[in-house]
Structures are given as C-alpha cells and as structure tokens.
Amino acid sequence: MAHRTIVGIDVGTTKVCTIVAQAHDNGRLNVLGVGLTPSKGLDKGVVVNIDEAVNAVTSSIEKAERVSGYRIGTAFVGVAGRHIGSLNSNGVVAVARTDHEITRQDVARAVENAQSIAIPSQREVIHVIPRAYIVDGNQGIRDPVGMSGFRLEVETHIVTGEVMAIQNLIKSVQRGGVEIDDLVLQPLASGEAVLTEDDKDRGVVLVDIGGGTTDIAVFVQGGIWHTSVLPVGGNHFTNDIVMVLQTPYHTAEYLKLKYGSALAGEQAEESEDLVEVEGFSQGERQQISRHLLNQVIQARAEEVVELVYNEVRRSGYEGMLPAGIVLTGGTALLPRFDELLREMLSVPVRIGVPTNLHGLADSLDSPPYATAVGLVRWGARHGSAAEDSTPTDDRERWNSAYERFKHWLREFLP
Numbered sequence: 001m002a003h004r005t006i007v008g009i010d011v012g013t014t015k016v017c018t019i020v021a022q023a024h025d026n027g028r029l030n031v032l033g034v035g036l037t038p039s040k041g042l043d044k045g046v047v048v049n050i051d052e053a054v055n056a057v058t059s060s061i062e063k064a065e066r067v068s069g070y071r072i073g074t075a076f077v078g079v080a081g082r083h084i085g086s087l088n089s090n091g092v093v094a095v096a097r098t099d100h101e102i103t104r105q106d107v108a109r110a111v112e113n114a115q116s117i118a119i120p121s122q123r124e125v126i127h128v129i130p131r132a133y134i135v136d137g138n139q140g141i142r143d144p145v146g147m148s149g150f151r152l153e154v155e156t157h158i159v160t161g162e163v164m165a166i167q168n169l170i171k172s173v174q175r176g177g178v179e180i181d182d183l184v185l186q187p188l189a190s191g192e193a194v195l196t197e198d199d200k201d202r203g204v205v206l207v208d209i210g211g212g213t214t215d216i217a218v219f220v221q222g223g224i225w226h227t228s229v230l231p232v233g234g235n236h237f238t239n240d241i242v243m244v245l246q247t248p249y250h251t252a253e254y255l256k257l258k259y260g261s262a263l264a265g266e267q268a269e270e271s272e273d274l275v276e277v278e279g280f281s282q283g284e285r286q287q288i289s290r291h292l293l294n295q296v297i298q299a300r301a302e303e304v305v306e307l308v309y310n311e312v313r314r315s316g317y318e319g320m321l322p323a324g325i326v327l328t329g330g331t332a333l334l335p336r337f338d339e340l341l342r343e344m345l346s347v348p349v350r351i352g353v354p355t356n357l358h359g360l361a362d363s364l365d366s367p368p369y370a371t372a373v374g375l376v377r378w379g380a381r382h383g384s385a386a387e388d389s390t391p392t393d394d395r396e397r398w399n400s401a402y403e404r405f406k407h408w409l410r411e412f413l414p
C-alpha cells in the first residue's frame with residue numbers, strides 16, 4: 001500500500017510534541033518516532049521568548065529524529081493563541097463556459113472572491129476553507145464541478161492571525177532546521193485526529209483544552225463553521241490552586257493530577273479529606289482539604305464550560321449539533337470534566353482520543369496528543385505547500401500571499 005512520511009509538530013504551551021509517521025492511503029498511521037519535550041517560551045499558545053521556544057522545539061525534533069532514524073526536512077505545524085480570528089465569507093461568480101458547466105476555474109474564482117475581504121495589515125490569512133457551494137440558489141452542494149448553472153456561490157471559513165505571532169512560531173521551527181509544510185489551526189488538527197466523518201456530518205463541537213488555551217471548532221454538515229481559541233487552559237486551574245490553597249506551583253499541579261475532579265461532590269470525613277503536601281519553604285508540610293481543592297477546580301471548570309457555551313452560541317448553531325461535544329487536550333483527563341459538560345449543557349459528550357495508530361505509538365492514543373496526531377493526518381489529507389514550490393522559493397513562500405493562495409486552492413478544491 002502506498003504511503004508517505006509526514007511530520008507534525010505541536011508547539012503547545014506545556015509540551016512540544018513531534019511525530020514522524022508513515023501515512024497509508026487507508027488512514028492507517030505507522031508511527032516511526034515521537035519527540036516529546038516540556039515547552040518553554042510560550043504563553044497561552046503564543047511564542048513569547050524565541051530562544052527558549054527554539055530550544056524546546058529543537059530538542060523535540062532531535063528526539064523524534066533519533067527514535068525514527070528519519071532526517072526531518074519539513075513539518076506541519078499547529079498554530080493557536082488569542083490573536084486567532086475567524087469569519088465566514090461568501091464569494092460569487094458567473095459560470096464562465098458558454099455551455100454553463102462549472103469548472104475548477106470557476107470554483108477558484110469564487111473562492112478568490114470570498115477571500116478578497118479587507119484584512120488589516122498586521123493580520124494574515126491562515127486558512128480559506130470552502131464549506132459548501134450554492135448553484136443558482138440551490139444550497140448545500142459539496143462538489144459543484146461538472147454541474148450546470150449560471151451563478152456559483154461558495155461559502156468559506158477564513159482563519160486569520162497576527163503576522164508577528166505567526167512569524168515567531170515559524171522562526172521557532174525554522175531555527176530548529178525544519179521548514180514549514182503548512183500551518184494548521186490547532187483545533188482543526190485535533191479534529192482530524194478525534195472526530196469521525198459522521199460527527200462532522202451530524203454537527204459537532206471539538207473542544208481541546210490544553211495547558212494555556214481552549215481551542216474550539218464547530219462542524220456543521222460536514223464542513224467547518226466556526227473556530228476560536230480562548231486564552232484559558234489547565235494552567236489556570238493550577239494557578240487557582242496556588243492562589244487559594246497557598247501552595248507552590250508544582251505542589252498545586254501534583255494535587256490537581258492526583259486528587260483533582262471537575263465535580264467537587266460532598267465533603268468526606270475529615271480524616272479522608274485532608275492530604276499532606278510540600279509547602280513553600282524546605283521541609284515544610286501543609287494540610288490540604290481535597291474538598292476545597294475540588295471546589296476550586298470545579299469553579300474554574302464551570303467557567304471554562306460557560307466560555308465554551310458562549311462560543312457555540314456565537315457560532316449560531318446552538319442546539320443544532322446532534323453529535324454534541326468531543327472533549328480532548330490534556331485537561332480532558334481531569335476526572336468528571338465530561339460529566340460536568342454534560343450536566344451543564346445537556347448535550348452528548350465524549351472524550352476524543354486519537355485512533356488507528358500503529359508502530360511506536362504506545363502513548364499517543366491519549367487526549368494531549370490529539371493536535372500532534374491530527375497534524376500528521378491533516379498533512380496526509382491535504383498535502384504540503386512545499387510540493388507546489390521550487391526549493392529556492394521555499395523560505396519566501398510564507399511571505400508571498402499569492403503563493404499561499406494558490407496552495408489553499410490546491411488543498412481544498414473538490
């Protein structure tokens with residue numbers, strides 16, 4: 001069976017994860033190597049210290065190269081952060097051929113029209129994703145090429161980000177000696193790893209709660225309808241514990257991982273409720289109430305659920321998403337978070353885990369790795385911008401809006 005070797009690098013707020021995998025035509029991923037390192041130099045999904053970020057990314061790349069024996073030249077890289085914005089935009093054209101058969105050129109012109117919206121100079125387009133087509137007023141068409149019509153309209157989802165934030169991310173990877181195949185919005189990558197086609201057809205919200213951000217993607221009728229990155233994640237839970245229980249950060253993180261729950265429940269007998277942990281000064285011990293700990297966690301969890309709900313409402317598809325919510329990212333491992341979501345929003349909720357992995361993939365079938373696995377899947381599905389360009393203009397590619405536009409068309413045209 002035909003396969004290609006594809007690399008994904010998830011530069012997260014808490015970890016950098018590089019995956020080298022062979023993608024087979026049937027969707028099977030054969031993992032050749034994984035490089036996992038703690039992240040440095042990132043805050044809420046954005047590079048804030050370039051040298052620290054370069055070190056973390058480089059070390060992750062080197063680990064993945066050592067394990068796989070594969071020299072990484074290019075990679076698909078995830079992008080997130082509060083600078084991300086998204087909107088839906090339609091483009092319309094008259095069908096060009098005299099016999100009114102719709103061609104790929106018509107589609108390309110319609111998509112070009114859709115993305116000719118005014119984008120402020122400090123922002124750039126990351127994705128232009130056609131969601132559906134309208135031919136002479138008939139809606140919901142997924143592939144119009146070959147159909148007959150007078151008027152072709154395309155609905156697109158456009159994702160933009162701040163130029164500087166994007167440049168710093170690109171630099172962090174390039175200084176590690178790796179060129180960018182493509183930047184992919186993190187929730188779209190995570191969605192590739194944990195959603196089924198059926199989820200997307202029925203309507204689903206992907207929620208990836210990591211360390212620094214909560215990434216959201218709403219899919220309707222198989223297409224992407226709304227995306228958003230909120231600057232709150234698992235680290236905020238830990239910080240709350242530091243503030244309220246007056247513990248050092250590493251103790252708070254330990255308490256969260258060992259005793260944490262998104263539903264505090266009833267308070268237990270005092271003897272069972274109290275746990276002893278390390279305090280601020282050396283040798284100091286401190287007694288912590290598990291019930292209080294989980295009240296702190298629950299308060300933050302409820303706030304995150306409300307933010308997610310607001311975002312879904314903003315998308316305009318509240319109540320029309322039968323597949324409900326798929327929760328992923330490291331914070332999805334917080335016990336009873338899925339239960340809290342289900343209780344507060346009255347929708348089906350499941351934990352999204354990457355599947356269909358083979359080879360050296362033992363630990364990747366867990367929520368924190370949804371983005372990294374999804375980047376490889378995205379690469380397998382959409383291909384690389386690098387394949388379109390000659391080696392010499394590789395570095396220039398991301399600076400040329402036209403080159404990128406040509407690439408999006410190739411990536412998403414039916």
Ligand SMILES: Nc1ncnc2c1ncn2[C@@H]1O[C@H](COP(=O)(O)OP(=O)(O)OP(=O)(O)O)[C@@H](O)[C@H]1O
Pocket residue numbers: 011012013014015016039044045080209210211212213214233234235253256257260329330331332333334335367368369
């Ligand atoms: N068992 C667990 N219970 C609760 N929280 C957990 C558990 N395991 C991991 N986490 C939390 O998950 C977060 C890390 O998740 P993840 O690895 O998805 O983040 P990231 O991708 O590096 O960050 P981001 O996507 O926000 O930039 C941390 O806050 C960590 O405390």
Ligand SMILES: [Mg+2]
Pocket residue numbers: 012013186208210211329371
């Ligand atoms: Mg993440």
